[in-house]
Amino acid sequence: MSVNKNNWAKKCLSPWLLLLTMLVALLPLQAMAAQAEAEAEAEAEAEATVSKNVVAVNQVFQLSVSVDTAINPDSVDFSVLSPNFAYGQPSVSSSTSLINGTMSRNTTWTIAVAAKNVGTATIPAFKIGSSQTTPITIKVLKGSQKNNSTAADQANVRVTAEIDKNALYVGESINYRVKILIGEQLSQASLSAPSGDGLTVSQVGQDAQNNIVQNGRRYLVITRNYQITAEKAGKVIIHGSRFNGSAIRGANGFSSGITIPVKENARNISLNIKPKPTDYKGLWLPTPDLQLQQTWQPQVSNQNDVTTKVGEPITRTITLRIKDVAQSNMPNINLIYPDTVRIYNEKPEYRTENGYSVMTLKQVIIPRQVGKVALPPLTINWWNTTAAKQQRSEIAGLTINVIADPTANNQFSPPATITPPAATATTNPVKTITTAGIWPWATLVFAILWIITLILLLKKRQQQIIAPTPITTGNVDVVSALENAVNSNDPIKVQTYYQQWRQQQYSILNTQPQLLQQLDDEVKAMMAAHYSPLDSQWNHQTLLTLLTQAKQLKVIKQTSIALTNLDPK
Structure with missing residues (x-):
C-alpha cells in the first residue's frame, strides 16, 4: 500500500519539478538578454537630422532622430523642443536587416517641427540610453524672406474686402463685403468685424460658402457682409477684418502634422465722409433711393369719393423702403388724424431686402361720426446722394363720406357730457332702477317649451301632427365666418x-338692448386690446358666449312664430 502511495506522489510532483527546472534555466537567459540590451544601448549611436536648416517663421520642416538598435519607442523626450519650436506627434519605425551573416537593427522617430521666432534657434541634443544626438542650429527668417515653397504656403489663406463706394454722407450706410479663401485644413477659425473712428458696424445676414478653383487649386470661400454707417464727417480709415485660425501642416504618412497659427488681415480702406448740407430742411435722410407707398382696404378707386358707414373699419398700410440706411436710422411715421375717427396702430415691421431697409406700418381707421372726414397725407424729405439734391416723397390722403348705419347704435360716438342740475332747497328722493336680469327670459323660454309640449300631446291625440316651419335667414356663412375670426383672434x-x-340680426338683437350693448362693448374691448400700445390681453371666450346667447334669441323668435302658425283644431 505504501508503494502505491509513493508512485502516486512521484506522478503528481513530476510536472511541477519540470516547470521549476525550466524557470531556473530561463533566469540566466533573461539576465543575459537584459545585459545584451543594455550593452546594445551603451554601444548604440544616435543621430538627429533635419530636412532644412534655413526656414521661415512657422514654416514646417521634418526632424528625424535615429538609433542603430531596437529600443523602446518612448525613449526620446521631444518636450525639450517647446521653448523655441512647435511640434506635432512623432511617428516611430523599426527595421531589422541581415547582411553577410551580420544582423543590424534601427529605430527612427520622425516629427514635424516649426520655429516660433526670427533669428537663430537650436534643436537640442536628445539622450538615448548612454548616447545622445548632436545639437542642430536652425536659421529662422522673416516672412518676406521666404522661399517659393513658403510663399505658396502663405497663399493657403487669403482675406479680401471691398465696399460699394468710398464717398458717402453722414448717416449714410455702405456694404462691406469680406471674403476668406481657404486652401488648407484649419481649426479654431474666427473673423473679426472691420472698425474705424466714427463708424458703426453691424453684420448683415448669415455667412455664405462656396468653392472655387484658381490656377488649378481649389479653395473654400466664406463671404460675410457688414453694414457700415458713418457718424461724423471727415477722412476715415476702415481697418480691415482680421482672420485668426490654426492650420494643420506637415501631416503625411509618417507624421501627424503640426498646428501653426494663421493670421491674415484684409486691406485698410479710406472713406470720405461728407457733412449734411447747411440748407437742408427736415429730417436728415441721405440715400440714393427712397420709395413711399400705401394701400387701402377696402380698395379705393377715387381718392375723393369714398363712402363708408359709422363703425366700418378702413385699413391703411404704409410701406417705406430706403436704400443704404440702417434700420436704427429709419424715421418714425406719426400722422395726426381728426377726432371723428378712432385709430389703431399696429407695431411697425422691419426687414432687409436687396440693400433696402423696409418698414411696414398698418393702421386701422374706424369712423365715429357722420360727415366728411379728411385722412391726412404723408410727406418725407430726403437727400438724394446720387444727384446731390433734396427731394420729397409723398402719399396722398383720403376724403371719406361717413353715413349713418341705421342698424347700429352710437357705440362709436363719443359719450355725451351730462351737466348736473342746479342745487335746490328740496331734495328729491333717489329712484333706483333694478334690472330683472336673465330670469324673466329663462322663465319665458321654459313656458314656451311647456306650451309646445302640451300642444304636441293634444295633436298626437288627434293624430294630427303639425311641424313648425323653420325660418331661413341666409346668414349662416356670416355667423361661421364671425366665429372663426374670433377664434383666430383676427380683429x-x-x-x-x-x-x-x-x-342682419338687428331686429332680433334690439329686443335685448342689454345683450346688444354687451356685444358692442366686447368688440370694442377686443380692438383696444389688440391695437393699444400697452401690452393687454383679451379673452375671446366672452364674445363667443355672448354670440351663443344671441343665437338663442333667434331660436326663441322662430319658436314663437311657429306657435302662431299652429292650428288649434
Whole structure:
C-alpha cells in the first residue's frame, strides 16, 4: 500500500519539478538578454537630422532622430523642443536587416517641427540610453524672406474686402463685403468685424460658402457682409477684418502634422465722409433711393369719393423702403388724424431686402361720426446722394363720406357730457332702477317649451301632427365666418363680420338692448386690446358666449312664430 502511495506522489510532483527546472534555466537567459540590451544601448549611436536648416517663421520642416538598435519607442523626450519650436506627434519605425551573416537593427522617430521666432534657434541634443544626438542650429527668417515653397504656403489663406463706394454722407450706410479663401485644413477659425473712428458696424445676414478653383487649386470661400454707417464727417480709415485660425501642416504618412497659427488681415480702406448740407430742411435722410407707398382696404378707386358707414373699419398700410440706411436710422411715421375717427396702430415691421431697409406700418381707421372726414397725407424729405439734391416723397390722403348705419347704435360716438342740475332747497328722493336680469327670459323660454309640449300631446291625440316651419335667414356663412375670426383672434375680420351680422340680426338683437350693448362693448374691448400700445390681453371666450346667447334669441323668435302658425283644431 505504501508503494502505491509513493508512485502516486512521484506522478503528481513530476510536472511541477519540470516547470521549476525550466524557470531556473530561463533566469540566466533573461539576465543575459537584459545585459545584451543594455550593452546594445551603451554601444548604440544616435543621430538627429533635419530636412532644412534655413526656414521661415512657422514654416514646417521634418526632424528625424535615429538609433542603430531596437529600443523602446518612448525613449526620446521631444518636450525639450517647446521653448523655441512647435511640434506635432512623432511617428516611430523599426527595421531589422541581415547582411553577410551580420544582423543590424534601427529605430527612427520622425516629427514635424516649426520655429516660433526670427533669428537663430537650436534643436537640442536628445539622450538615448548612454548616447545622445548632436545639437542642430536652425536659421529662422522673416516672412518676406521666404522661399517659393513658403510663399505658396502663405497663399493657403487669403482675406479680401471691398465696399460699394468710398464717398458717402453722414448717416449714410455702405456694404462691406469680406471674403476668406481657404486652401488648407484649419481649426479654431474666427473673423473679426472691420472698425474705424466714427463708424458703426453691424453684420448683415448669415455667412455664405462656396468653392472655387484658381490656377488649378481649389479653395473654400466664406463671404460675410457688414453694414457700415458713418457718424461724423471727415477722412476715415476702415481697418480691415482680421482672420485668426490654426492650420494643420506637415501631416503625411509618417507624421501627424503640426498646428501653426494663421493670421491674415484684409486691406485698410479710406472713406470720405461728407457733412449734411447747411440748407437742408427736415429730417436728415441721405440715400440714393427712397420709395413711399400705401394701400387701402377696402380698395379705393377715387381718392375723393369714398363712402363708408359709422363703425366700418378702413385699413391703411404704409410701406417705406430706403436704400443704404440702417434700420436704427429709419424715421418714425406719426400722422395726426381728426377726432371723428378712432385709430389703431399696429407695431411697425422691419426687414432687409436687396440693400433696402423696409418698414411696414398698418393702421386701422374706424369712423365715429357722420360727415366728411379728411385722412391726412404723408410727406418725407430726403437727400438724394446720387444727384446731390433734396427731394420729397409723398402719399396722398383720403376724403371719406361717413353715413349713418341705421342698424347700429352710437357705440362709436363719443359719450355725451351730462351737466348736473342746479342745487335746490328740496331734495328729491333717489329712484333706483333694478334690472330683472336673465330670469324673466329663462322663465319665458321654459313656458314656451311647456306650451309646445302640451300642444304636441293634444295633436298626437288627434293624430294630427303639425311641424313648425323653420325660418331661413341666409346668414349662416356670416355667423361661421364671425366665429372663426374670433377664434383666430383676427380683429379686422371680427369687426367686419360683426357689423354685417349685427345689421342682419338687428331686429332680433334690439329686443335685448342689454345683450346688444354687451356685444358692442366686447368688440370694442377686443380692438383696444389688440391695437393699444400697452401690452393687454383679451379673452375671446366672452364674445363667443355672448354670440351663443344671441343665437338663442333667434331660436326663441322662430319658436314663437311657429306657435302662431299652429292650428288649434
